[in-house]
Amino acid sequence: MRAYLLLMLVVVFYAGNILTGKALSDLPPLTIAFGRIAVAFLVLLPIGYRSAWRSRHLFVRHWKPLLLMTVTGIAGFNTLIYSALQFTSATNVSVLEASIPAVTVLLSFWLLRERLRPLQWLGILLSLCGALWVVTNGQLLRLAEMSWNIGDALMAVGTVFWAVYSMAVKRYLHLFPAHGAVLVMTGLSVLCLLPLVIGEWTIVGIPPISGGQWSGLLYLGIFPSVIALLLYNRAVATLGASQASVFLNFVPVFTMFGAYVLLDEAVSLMQVLGAMAVILGVFFTTRSSQASARNKERFVVAADET
Template sequence: MRAYLLLILVVVFYAGNILTGKALSDLPPLTIAFGRIAIAFLVLLPIGCSSAWRFRHLFIRHWKPLLVMTVTGIAGFNTLIYSALQFTSATNVSVLEASIPAVTVLLSFWLLRERLRPVQWLGILLSLCGALWVVTNGQLLRLAGMSWNVGDAIMVAGAISWAVYSIAVKRYLFLFPAHGAVLVMTGLSILCLLPLVIGEWMVVGVPEITGGQGSGLLYLGVFPSVIALLLYNRAVAVLGASQASVFLNFVPVFTMLGAYLLLDEAITLMQIIGALVVVIGVLFTTRDKRESRQFAARPAIPAGGD
């Protein structure tokens, strides 16, 4: 139950990420991604510096899985989201983001041999359909008539990126101290994005950050980038990648509520029905936590502590 509550907080912060990202749409995408990661690094520095240095031999020894988690989760996913929004609509991005749990489940079933009961597969299908129902306002046939473009292809890459990250967290994060690992991955992400953001500034110029945009970047750097990531990693260690990722279907629901409360956007009956279907689907998926015992002997808390 504690892990489920952590995931609800993760969803709230990720919904805030989408709403804040919309407010920062005047900024170039790599600038947003680099700004949030730079802020996250400064926040994490006093928290994870000690454990990162104390267990530096672990990071050197297991640099390959560390690099996979860095590229797919810290540096890659949100950069792809912000880039996709430059070319496609928020609706298309939401539809494709709703596919992440299904992609994660399939990859987990294939790569990790995670086993789910039929009722859990039904729950995953219901939650996916409910998320799509929310973003299409009950008109699922609109999916076939949507105009798809390069931004949608970028978001497909983003969905696959986060699914791979979730699986890598389940498979490898126990090797590292939790806070130290996020600090090191964030630092590596800065190195990965720095040449890209410099290239962006050479093309479009260095943007001037207003006070409101600075506040938005501060939110992105603290809540989705640090707090939500640590909570999600912990939940994956407890529940597994499949059950944890299915909670991401709540993101369109909470985004809808946030838009209603903060942006005065209307909520329709169809969207409420879709939200209820998501809730039912998640309940089905999480009713039985039996998975493959492949990782049962591994510690739920990352080695080395923090």
């Protein structure tokens, strides 16, 4: 029960990431992304410094996968989220974000040649159709005629970035100490975004940041970037990664509710139906993966016993 409560807090913090990013949309997107990453780095520094320093030879030896995870996940994904929120609603961003597990499975099939079960294909199709249903407000048949919102397109690219990041994490993150790796990737993200944010300030000027906006940046840097990560890791240690990740499918539900209450965004029936389709599709996808993993474990145990 404690692990379930921790996961619900994780979902609340991740939904708050989208809502706070939308509330800060008066600030330039690179400024938001850089502010969040800088705060997270300062918070993580006392937590991960020792393990990062002890394992510095690992970071040098495996710099390519480390840079891949940094660019796609830590720096790129968040920058695309805050850029998308300049043009589209928090609800659309949350639903598109919920399709990430299905996109990850699809890319794993294409790039890593992982076999998919029929229920996984059904889940992928249902999840993607649900996301398109929300973005088009139920006008799937007129998809070719409509002009896409640039924010939706940016978020779609962001889902691919996170899917690539997830595959890289699965393959490479075990090479590094957990806290040290997050600290190093966050530090590299600061270095990556620094010239970009300077360029942004050169074009639009250094934005004045009010007290409420500073509070928002502190929230983004502390809660989604650090606390949610630590709570999620603790829950995974209790429940396992597969069962814990299913809870992330509730992010669009919390985000839509928060957008309705806090940002006065209208939530249509079409968006609710699309969100339900995304959640149901991702559930089918992950459920099938769990069943496949359990069958594989039974086969291994049976082989060992014989």
